[in-house]
Amino acid sequence: MLVxxxxxxxxxxxISRETVTKALQDHPxxxxxxxxxxxxxxxxxxxxxxxTARNLSSKKTRTIGVIVPKISHSFFSSVLxxxxxxxxxxxxxxxPMVSFEEKQNExxxxxxxxxxxxxxxxxxxxxxxxxxxIYLELKKHGxxxxxxxxxxxxDFFSTVTTDDRKASYEIMSYALSKGYRKPxxxxxxxxxxxxxxxxxxxxxxxxxxxxxxxxxxxxxxGFSEETRSGNARHLLSSDDRPDLIFAFxxxxxxxxxxxxxxxxxxxxxxxxxxxxxxxxxxxILNPKLSTVALPLQTIADESVRLIIDHVExxxxxxxxxxxxxxxxxxxxxxx
Amino acid sequence: MLVxxxxxxxxxxxISRETVTKALQDHPxxxxxxxxxxxxxxxxxxxxxxxTARNLSSKKTRTIGVIVPKISHSFFSSVLxxxxxxxxxxxxxxxPMVSFEEKQNExxxxxxxxxxxxxxxxxxxxxxxxxxxIYLELKKHGxxxxxxxxxxxxDFFSTVTTDDRKASYEIMSYALSKGYRKPxxxxxxxxxxxxxxxxxxxxxxxxxxxxxxxxxxxxxxGFSEETRSGNARHLLSSDDRPDLIFAFxxxxxxxxxxxxxxxxxxxxxxxxxxxxxxxxxxxILNPKLSTVALPLQTIADESVRLIIDHVExxxxxxxxxxxxxxxxxxxxxxx
DNA sequence: CTGAAAGCGCTTACAG
DNA sequence: CTGAAAGCGCTTACAG
Numbered sequence: 161m162l163v164x165x166x167x168x169x170x171x172x173x174x175i176s177r178e179t180v181t182k183a184l185q186d187h188p189x190x191x192x193x194x195x196x197x198x199x200x201x202x203x204x205x206x207x208x209x210x211x212t213a214r215n216l217s218s219k220k221t222r223t224i225g226v227i228v229p230k231i232s233h234s235f236f237s238s239v240l241x242x243x244x245x246x247x248x249x250x251x252x253x254x255x256p257m258v259s260f261e262e263k264q265n266e267x268x269x270x271x272x273x274x275x276x277x278x279x280x281x282x283x284x285x286x287x288x289x290x291x292x293x294i295y296l297e298l299k300k301h302g303x304x305x306x307x308x309x310x311x312x313x314x315d316f317f318s319t320v321t322t323d324d325r326k327a328s329y330e331i332m333s334y335a336l337s338k339g340y341r342k343p344x345x346x347x348x349x350x351x352x353x354x355x356x357x358x359x360x361x362x363x364x365x366x367x368x369x370x371x372x373x374x375x376x377x378x379x380x381x382g383f384s385e386e387t388r389s390g391n392a393r394h395l396l397s398s399d400d401r402p403d404l405i406f407a408f409x410x411x412x413x414x415x416x417x418x419x420x421x422x423x424x425x426x427x428x429x430x431x432x433x434x435x436x437x438x439x440x441x442x443x444i445l446n447p448k449l450s451t452v453a454l455p456l457q458t459i460a461d462e463s464v465r466l467i468i469d470h471v472e473x474x475x476x477x478x479x480x481x482x483x484x485x486x487x488x489x490x491x492x493x494x495x
Numbered sequence: 496m497l498v499x500x501x502x503x504x505x506x507x508x509x510i511s512r513e514t515v516t517k518a519l520q521d522h523p524x525x526x527x528x529x530x531x532x533x534x535x536x537x538x539x540x541x542x543x544x545x546x547t548a549r550n551l552s553s554k555k556t557r558t559i560g561v562i563v564p565k566i567s568h569s570f571f572s573s574v575l576x577x578x579x580x581x582x583x584x585x586x587x588x589x590x591p592m593v594s595f596e597e598k599q600n601e602x603x604x605x606x607x608x609x610x611x612x613x614x615x616x617x618x619x620x621x622x623x624x625x626x627x628x629i630y631l632e633l634k635k636h637g638x639x640x641x642x643x644x645x646x647x648x649x650d651f652f653s654t655v656t657t658d659d660r661k662a663s664y665e666i667m668s669y670a671l672s673k674g675y676r677k678p679x680x681x682x683x684x685x686x687x688x689x690x691x692x693x694x695x696x697x698x699x700x701x702x703x704x705x706x707x708x709x710x711x712x713x714x715x716x717g718f719s720e721e722t723r724s725g726n727a728r729h730l731l732s733s734d735d736r737p738d739l740i741f742a743f744x745x746x747x748x749x750x751x752x753x754x755x756x757x758x759x760x761x762x763x764x765x766x767x768x769x770x771x772x773x774x775x776x777x778x779i780l781n782p783k784l785s786t787v788a789l790p791l792q793t794i795a796d797e798s799v800r801l802i803i804d805h806v807e808x809x810x811x812x813x814x815x816x817x818x819x820x821x822x823x824x825x826x827x828x829x830x
Numbered sequence: 831c832t833g834a835a836a837g838c839g840c841t842t843a844c845a846g
Numbered sequence: 847c848t849g850a851a852a853g854c855g856c857t858t859a860c861a862g
Contacts, residue, residue: 216840
């Protein structure tokens with residue numbers, strides 16, 4: 161590595177290394193003439209600061225770690241991309257890590273981020289994470305954590321969530337108002353907030369329409385393709401089948417479309433379908449899928465803003481729970 | 496930050512700090528008893544290595560930087576996710592950066608990665624990158640670069656590409672063999688290899704079918720939604736319109752579907768459509784889109800393998816150009 | 831097999 | 847406004 165160090169700049173200019181550091185930092189106590197000289201030469205010599213050295217001595221990295229369960233899912237890739245933009249405005253860098261929905265990886269990722277000495281961590285917990293000791297430990301180490309979407313519910317951590325319960329209630333109410341009377345729910349895991357909230361919104365809507373939920377029509381399931389499709393087919397295979405399926409997410413709704421196709425059940429006439437997440441393919445499905453859109457930009461912005469508030473201990477830097485309102489998107493999948 | 500340092504472990508064990516380092520590194524010259532003791536205590540005390548310090552003194556970070564133009568596009572998010580997995584097998588970390596298709600950001604990203612002292616960089620150049628001085632400079636700094644997909648064609652850098660020309664030729668030949676005779680191409684930029692190759696494959700197929708290309712039916716265009724849709728509509732708005740459109744990628748093909756819908760042109764009977772990239776929505780479109788699938792796993796694996804070969808100067812560590820074969824996926828969009 | 835010495839490149843009080 | 851000193855936590859030859 162052909163490195164130019166501050167020392168070399170100092171030697172060339174016959175000043176001390178410390179003055180170079182300060183000039184480069186735009187420190188107030190260096191006169192502007194010196195600063196200009198230093199910066200001009202730094203450019204010319206192709207000086208590139210060594211963050212590893214800087215971080216070691218300053219104890220700050222201006223870097224935020226992010227932990228997501230997956231990247232190749234448009235919710236995560238979109239939010240990550242937006243976070244890259246937002247973080248940059250604050251002069252920070254972003255280091256994303258992927259847990260692949262496994263707690264063990266999540267823990268490893270956290271350790272790696274700690275080793276890298278990130279200033280703070282934004283996290284979205286993996287599907288099978290139930291205890292949160294590792295995050296409490298982070299807290300003990302003095303490194304702030306902000307959760308988004310899939311969160312650890314605790315007074316120790318700030319969170320950015322969406323009001324999935326209300327959104328689910330509203331879109332289900334819309335569907336029920338259209339006359340469907342036998343609603344089912346292909347649900348998410350109840351140990352994660354988003355699974356619980358969407359299910360609760362579903363139940364709220366049933367209650368307000370005085371419909372008794374059929375327990376065997378509420379199927380909890382994972383995110384794997386096979387499980388989803390199996391559950392969808394199972395629901396539709398019986399003669400006494402639901403006339404409305406509220407899917408935990410759009411991908412599961414897509415499985416319902418496939419299953420309906422298989423049994424020659426017509427959407428929306430014989431079966432209403434509702435998704436959640438507003439993935440791109442929803443408007444390509446035939447009929448177009450009604451779903452709920454998450455405010456991606458705001459999720460990214462608020463998560464970043466919160467973590468930086470915590471890192472920099474800005475005033476009003478207290479634990480906050482931000483709950484955003486998703487948008488109901490009515491298309492064609494409920495008559 | 497509640498930090499446990501090697502010094503503290505050494506003090507507790509009444510041995511030297513250097514022995515602790517070596518024990519933790521599994522250095523051969525430390526007896527296994529000492530190693531066990533050190534490791535047990537390190538675990539107990541919650542020791543977390545400080546990479547910034549380690550990197551500073553060892554001059555190695557075991558970290559690979561990746562530069563992509565976007566993340567929220569399934570090609571990139573999928574390849575990135577696979578790279579995370581592959582890199583981990585080699586005991587490396589990955590730091591992705593996003594250029595947002597702008598050369599200025601690409602340069603900034605490279606500087607940041609240099610400051611972080613990554614051992615090597617895997618890159619996919621942005622749309623408007625035409626000169627590659629920055630990469631040559633990287634080379635001069637002794638840091639290896641591997642390009643994938645959108646590459647700098649040069650003998651100085653290893654590349655991982657797909658044979659888009661051949662794939663385009665083959666899928667176009669298939670379509671032409673079905674009887675279409677008025678082919679158009681919504682093309683990519685000719686200054687990037689993938690734009691050039693796909694266009695060339697299109698022309699190759701026309702030549703082998705003795706069809707003279709109509710220059711006004713080859714429209715170069717960007718990746719923006721408006722441009723794409725505008726171009727698609729433009730092609731189909733005239734009475735003398737193409738009966739086959741080869742789109743540079745699936746998203747553009749989707750715009751062709753929309754335009755065809757607008758003009759009530761039936762796919763595949765009145766218009767054949769071909770995409771490239773095999774995005775998820777292709778099989779949801781009606782009719783299902785014929786397209787070309789890229790070998791994502793192999794692209795990720797080979798890129799990582801190459802960069803690590805270069806970083807570690809493994810034997811046979813020479814500049815290589817790996818050209819993979821994509822897969823033709825025939826569905827319903829050509830009769 | 832273990833330890834003492836030197837250094838990685840930068841920053842941070844502190845003194846002048 | 848500038849500089850000398852000390853240190854961040856770790857690794858790398860080298861000596862014993």
